[in-house]
Amino acid sequence: MTTTTIQKTQANALRALAMDAVQAANSGHPGAPMGMAEMAVALWGGALRHNPADPQWPDRDRFVLSNGHASMLLYALLHLSGYDLSIEELKAFRQLHSKTPGHPEHGLTPGVETTTGPLGQGLANAVGFALAERLLAEQFNRPGHAVVDHHSYVFLGDGCLMEGISHEACSLAGTLKLGKLIALYDANGISIDGKIEGWFADDTAARFEAYGWQVLGPLDGHDVEAVAQALAHARAHAERPTLIICRTTIGAGSPGRAGTAKAHGEPLGAAEIAATRAVIGWPHGPFEIPEGVRQAWDARERGAALQRDWQRRFAAYRDAHPQLAAEFERRVIRRELPPGFEMLAFKTLAATAQRQEAVATRKASQQLLAALAPQMPELLGGSADLTGSNLTDFPGCGSVMPDDFAGRHLSYGVREFGMAALMNGMALHGGLIPYGGTFLTFSDYSRNAIRMAALMKQQVIHVFTHDSIGLGEDGPTHQPVEHAESLRLIPGLDVWRPGDAAETATAWIAALQQRERPCALLLTRQALPAQPRTPEQVVAIARGGYVLSDRPQPRAVLIASGSELQLAMAAQRLLDEQGLPVRVVSLPSSSLFDRQERAYREAVLGPRAVPRIGVEAGSTRGWGHYGCVAALGLDRFGESAPAGALFELFGFSAAKLVALVRQTLAQEEAACTTTN
């Protein structure tokens, strides 16, 4: 097997652009792009089915660069293939407001399917892409009409394979037999600290066979034909996902840096670049691409033909299955909610509010799902092995299983991080709104994938139950304390901690309507009483914060969320008896509330002169943000005991809250007197 002359030249064009752009930026990673150049030729030079003119074509193959530091490889490929990414953008690699940031960013650069950089997650996203394809194929394809039929390819490196998430994602991909997932492993034996044998001696082929994958190679990753043949074999034998192990040399082509850790993360330097140009036979100046090479790379004509063919097939599908085709267009192309959604949501919320049922908010969440999910086939539920605790399933949802993709609920196994990153992949793919559950404490495990969803503006819904010491006997390892506040810090994530069933329904509806943000719903294990509300108050829940119960000329404002809302209401009643009127503000979603206009926020929180007191069974550090001068919360780890004993132990009672209000008022008065 050989690499032809034009393929060599195509590969060297990638090499040259990578080393030149890194040099121009004086920052970046030349080694991986140079090492993967031939792998890229094998895939992008013919196998990949995509259309540079339409990066949104629904049935395009997905490509993920999981070793995202190799971003210049992807930018070079996008540019040369004919995507809307000019050579000027490549020259502005890693500069402010260019389309060529340090790591590939979805939404910024056409053709970038997912944002990568945090290692291992791109691979997990790719598993999500392949899973979405499989699920949508099941839902939409009909005999003779394969409108969903594409591959998901991923390049990955040693770092991705060291990360634990690679295990979670690939074990599940193997179990589910996602045969249209094809991973190409850039096995260059080098990571930042040097030769990997001192810290990574896995037999990766055996490891992936243990997951039920088809493993091809190791083969020479610089032999385009060998890689291309492996790709063809993988597509022809699609009973299982495929890992193609490509042995490469990092920084290949650079006489002084090839095969060294130094090639990884710094510019080669002018002298070494000149030497590399001589070695690989690339006489052209920086960012210069000869016309013949451009033509060889140009994928626009083939891409347009591929998409036209699909459009013809989709037209035939529309004729044969008009309803399915309309649904496909709604879900996958226009990405709209079902036409009746608003009305259904409104009725469900109204009914919930009217029912006034004391129920755990995790149960209220399941009730909402039971009402809405049957009408929303795009919802794909799941849990990290806590289905019966998270209550993420709903009547008739069915289970996604290795040979059965008709279900709408997936047991992800005990894989919180993998679940979150797979959901990111599915959301990016389009056609599905994924939601998944675990205990709130274990949001720690998936935290960076939640962040990535926020960064990518993807609609992924996290159902985090057992949201406080209310979890009880499982003890401090399972009791979140800092988690609610900590999630609120992630930019672009909406966090909800609803106080009863009506607030839970509102949270879910907001999460479904919010197409460009991930949401985290923090739900109780224990039952919460329903709060009475006027219809206007029911509507106001969606603003994230509102006055739930007011008094004329309140002396203090109690601000509460979730299970502590009932406490604020009880304290208000006790204080009424003592002739001390206070306002109760419910704050189920601080991020939503923070986005309301200033006048509204000030009206809800009241004048600054009236002391504000926060109440939440968790960290109190965030209350200062709302001008609170005191808070009832928990700034230490919990204990193992029945929930009631814990709430008592840590002072979560109406009486304690009343005492805190009185103490705060006394202190404020004293401070005032001193000041005056």
Added chain:
Amino acid sequence: MTTTTIQKTQANALRALAMDAVQAANSGHPGAPMGMAEMAVALWGGALRHNPADPQWPDRDRFVLSNGHASMLLYALLHLSGYDLSIEELKAFRQLHSKTPGHPEHGLTPGVETTTGPLGQGLANAVGFALAERLLAEQFNRPGHAVVDHHSYVFLGDGCLMEGISHEACSLAGTLKLGKLIALYDANGISIDGKIEGWFADDTAARFEAYGWQVLGPLDGHDVEAVAQALAHARAHAERPTLIICRTTIGAGSPGRAGTAKAHGEPLGAAEIAATRAVIGWPHGPFEIPEGVRQAWDARERGAALQRDWQRRFAAYRDAHPQLAAEFERRVIRRELPPGFEMLAFKTLAATAQRQEAVATRKASQQLLAALAPQMPELLGGSADLTGSNLTDFPGCGSVMPDDFAGRHLSYGVREFGMAALMNGMALHGGLIPYGGTFLTFSDYSRNAIRMAALMKQQVIHVFTHDSIGLGEDGPTHQPVEHAESLRLIPGLDVWRPGDAAETATAWIAALQQRERPCALLLTRQALPAQPRTPEQVVAIARGGYVLSDRPQPRAVLIASGSELQLAMAAQRLLDEQGLPVRVVSLPSSSLFDRQERAYREAVLGPRAVPRIGVEAGSTRGWGHYGCVAALGLDRFGESAPAGALFELFGFSAAKLVALVRQTLAQEEAACTTTN
């Protein structure tokens, strides 16, 4: 191979205690203890070298229950073996202030080596135990004197093996050939969602062989002799870590629940318990253990003999190597810092403060290590494949490698979570103070292990570099925004974000002196100017917050951390010129500052009437906690560009800070006028 009658009875005693305690608590997990009863007999019934009378015996075997929900198994074993854990404690399982919480908690119950529950982490802790043993053996043992020579055993379940951290920890354990690590896999085929084949179809034996482990079994986990023989084989063939795969039945013994997911997490109920008693032939009442069974389990005599033997051997060692023995006693037994530590630390800090060098705080951290680490052989450094970026190595540290454990710096590979959990295991083992580095953003990956260190009060030092948009071109995936504030929320964790070299040295010294807390040091990539300080101010750094530069009758107080401290100082100078005096407070560690007495804190922050303004290149939500009425920060994701361009883009300049001060003062004045 068979299980003898007494062994059967011993196993049934564990079963009975587990189901009775769960029933009494009306909460807990009977299935796993019942399924692992025979495995426990095989290990605890003879093989395990421990002394119930002295859970601190340094050379005891370590035992970790990674599937921590099986806590009743461990409590039953501790009780029956003769640890200070009464039957009354077992009766109080999962009740407030008992020594038998829902999941095993280190420090609360004698004999519990680590806190488990969050799945997979116990396994990683066990790898840390085995690594600590190997390192200490290298450092202390001499020919004919094996004073460090014990095994680390771990029980784990399917859930642990699904978690990604199992991959990180076990891949590294295999690479390092930690042959005295023996894992027993409770392969019962059931997780909470049901039969695992739908979501976990790994060939686990092949997977672990791919990691370089010795794999024994699958064998019948209810055959005590078979498990015991495998254990003996593992100990006799200790070139590699061993996984013993034990096929078991969850809830074994329960006629109605055995082999079902229902056995996992709820009490069996009175009727099923009665039926189980009949089936297993256990006629005794709840919590009743016949004397013969007690005697069979009692490990006190054997344990005392084992420890006496070790003490004799240690005495001989002390005779032959008095200095080493003294060092062993200091590090491993008394857990004290070296005698000259305080003086050395003081001199190093003084020299650093005097040098007034502009340096990145990551570099200052390395300078501190270069000064202290050679005198502190207990320091064990490392990095998750970013050694050259985190600067965690120091001159002469050497590298820990598969066949060379003389080094003092470990390349953990790209395994942030695994690194953190291994460090927890090493800290728990004793004799080492582990520290490890990665980029601050990737603290997300290791977050729950950091939390566990805090919960367990373990001295683990996290070196998180590249602590803001100052990271520059790598872009938003690598730029922390919410991370500093988010780490500050973890109870019991000390977070430092030093503003120059002197603050960095203080942070390190505090982290080393603080024996019962983990610390996170957030360090810059970019150089920071040294701030001038009086000797009193140098000392005051250790209080976490102090007045760095004051003015008579300040009109505002600027509170800053890390790289933004220089900004506050520059703004102060500009405001001086404008005749507007402000105070600058440096707040390198808010947790330390929060622990100072109230009077000190109030003196530093000044009277409430003087507006406070926070400055930090990250989330602003936490500033309200310090009464700030305004903040210069970053509540959105960063961008990819050179650091200077980013600080400019996001308004981190002295001029912008000056403008914010003036605007804030104007607003406060207006508000005041309105109020009056």
